[in-house]
Amino acid sequence: MNDSPGRASSGSSESGADRPSGNPEGGDAPRGERPAPAAQPGPNWSPDQPPPARTPGWGTAGPRPGGPGRGPGGGGSAPQPGVVPLRPLSVGELVGGAFRTARTHWRTVLGLTFAVALVTELVSLLVARYWLDGDGLNALQDNPEPTSEELVTALRSSISALAADSVVILIGNVLITALLTIIVGRAVLGRRVTPGEAWHDGRRHLSRVLGLTLLLGLIIIGAVVACVVPGAAMMAAGSDEGGASLILLGSAVGIVLAVWLWIRFCLAAPALVLERQGVVAALRRSAKLVENAWWRTFGVQLVALAVVLIVGVLAQLPTSLIAAAVGVEPPEDAGLGGSLDTSWSYLIVTGIGGVLSSTVALPITAGITTLLYLDQRIRRESLDLELARAAGVPGYGEDGPATPPTRR
Numbered sequence: 195m196n197d198s199p200g201r202a203s204s205g206s207s208e209s210g211a212d213r214p215s216g217n218p219e220g221g222d223a224p225r226g227e228r229p230a231p232a233a234q235p236g237p238n239w240s241p242d243q244p245p246p247a248r249t250p251g252w253g254t255a256g257p258r259p260g261g262p263g264r265g266p267g268g269g270g271s272a273p274q275p276g277v278v279p280l281r282p283l284s285v286g287e288l289v290g291g292a293f294r295t296a297r298t299h300w301r302t303v304l305g306l307t308f309a310v311a312l313v314t315e316l317v318s319l320l321v322a323r324y325w326l327d328g329d330g331l332n333a334l335q336d337n338p339e340p341t342s343e344e345l346v347t348a349l350r351s352s353i354s355a356l357a358a359d360s361v362v363i364l365i366g367n368v369l370i371t372a373l374l375t376i377i378v379g380r381a382v383l384g385r386r387v388t389p390g391e392a393w394h395d396g397r398r399h400l401s402r403v404l405g406l407t408l409l410l411g412l413i414i415i416g417a418v419v420a421c422v423v424p425g426a427a428m429m430a431a432g433s434d435e436g437g438a439s440l441i442l443l444g445s446a447v448g449i450v451l452a453v454w455l456w457i458r459f460c461l462a463a464p465a466l467v468l469e470r471q472g473v474v475a476a477l478r479r480s481a482k483l484v485e486n487a488w489w490r491t492f493g494v495q496l497v498a499l500a501v502v503l504i505v506g507v508l509a510q511l512p513t514s515l516i517a518a519a520v521g522v523e524p525p526e527d528a529g530l531g532g533s534l535d536t537s538w539s540y541l542i543v544t545g546i547g548g549v550l551s552s553t554v555a556l557p558i559t560a561g562i563t564t565l566l567y568l569d570q571r572i573r574r575e576s577l578d579l580e581l582a583r584a585a586g587v588p589g590y591g592e593d594g595p596a597t598p599p600t601r602r
Contacts (some may be wrong), residue, residue: 200393201600203226211558213447221374222359222388227415234389241503249397256461256471261451262347273521273582273585273587273590274588275316275382275383275384275582275585275586276380276381276382276383276384276385276585277291277294277295277298277378277381277382277384278290278291278294278382280572280578280581280582280585280587281475281572281578282569282572282573283565284573285494288494288562288565288566288569289497289498289501289558290506291382291561291562291565292378292498292558292560292561292562292565293310293558293561294376294381295377295381295557295561296554296558296561298381299381299386299387301389302377302386302388302389302392303374303377303386304553304554304557305576306370306373306374306377306389306393307370307374307552307553307556307557308549308553309534310366310369310552311366311552311553311556312368312549313362313386314362314363314365314366314552315546315548315549315552316545317358317359317362318359318362318363318545319541319542319545320357321355321358321362322355322359322541323538323541326535328462335387348523364404364407365404367407368403368404368407369396369400370556370560371398371403371407371463371467371560372396372399372400372403372467373392373396373397374466374556374557374561374564375463375467375468375560375564376392376395376396376467376468377392378560378561378564378565379464379467379468379564379568382565382568382581383581383584383585384585396467399466399470401465402466402472402473403467404464404475405473406462406463406466406473406477407436407477409473409477410459410477412454413459414452414455415457417448417452417455418448418449418451418452419446419448420448421444422441422444422445422448422449423444423445424440424444425437425438425440425441425443425444426441427441428440429441444507445448453492454488456495456497457488457491457492458478458480458481458484458488459481459482459484460480460484460491460495460563460566461479461480461483461491461563461566461567461570462476462477462479462480463476463563464563464564464567464568465479465480465483465567466566469542483567483570483571483574484570487573487574488571491570494562494566495562497557497562498558498562498563501558501562502555502559505551505554505555505558506551506555507551507556508545509550509551509553509554510547510548510550510551512550513543513544513547513550514547515547517540517544518541525557540562568581588602
């Protein structure tokens with residue numbers, strides 16, 4: 195038997211290639227039954243995927259061999275072959291692990307993120323400069339009674355520019371999600387990955403990550419729209435006051451529902467990439483991992499959002515200071531009766547700020563989300579034992595601790 199991720203044992207069955215690693219249900223073994231024997235590494239193991247839990251059904255009950263947070267025999271702290279210790283993680287360790295991944299693997303992480311952010315910002319800059327019809331919008335502002343043709347022209351220009359910009363941003367986010375998830379998954383095992391290796395392993399997931407992103411966006415937007423439709427229908431029927439009140443109420447409910455759905459499915463991307471799940475299966479997997487841990491997941495994501503906002507502002511601060519020093523300012527009163535013409539100097543300065551902000555912020559977001567996914571699997575499926583074995587930690591091999599935690 196070969197315990198290295200990426201290699202299947204000679205007796206592995208191909209039928210398990212698409213199944214999630216570990217216990218898909220995250221439950222405990224039935225009372226009175228003997229735990230299942232150690233599972234052979236299946237063909238779905240890969241260098242970008244932490245290995246499956248060796249004994250399905252261990253769940254979260256009971257202490258680990260050697261005691262909670264201990265290594266084999268209880269003689270020391272939890273093993274840490276990579277960026278985080280292999281045990282349930284605190285919020286601080288999740289954030290610290292994301293920063294440690296970016297710092298330890300900075301050439302790969304920052305290099306890939308910078309390349310994607312640069313292309314994204316460059317396309318956005320060109321769209322804002324050449325695609326958006328600034329003259330038409332300026333003429334529309336100066337004309338208090340525009341014709342229907344002028345309105346259609348201005349609207350078509352704005353929508354097409356926004357659509358082109360959104361497509362580029364979407365593609366960039368899909369690339370970053372797939373590549374950084376692979377890098378973080380290997381960083382947990384203490385393994386380095388080059389940009390070429392990350393691209394080679396990540397490109398196979400791009401179409402499914404794109405499908406997941408689109409489907410999740412449609413689910414969230416659809417939920418919000420469904421909450422607003424009754425109020426809009428009342429207004430269309432002539433009940434303006436009641437319809438407006440119902441729209442406000444529906445909007446509030448829709449926002450709450452959107453947040454709930456976002457947290458419920460926020461671990462779908464790591465599940466899709468690291469377990470090679472399908473789109474729908476990844477959504478189900480995320481929902482199962484977040485079950486009974488929604489508020490903790492929500493808190494971690496809020497912390498991640500706050501950290502990203504702070505880091506993004508700090509990253510853009512140098513370009514803002516340079517812009518102020520050389521006198522580069524945004525178009526005066528743009529959108530409020532002033533000119534919408536945008537100078538090259540302003541676009542370039544804001545573009546550089548956007549590249550810097552994305553380069554440092556995106557790895558933090560992807561890192562925290564991926565580590566949170568692994569943390570939930572450690573808590574539910576004792577994945578730390580298999581991670582330690584795959585990382586070659588002494589005492590966790592074939593003769594290492596294989597006794598499942600006792601059921602409580």
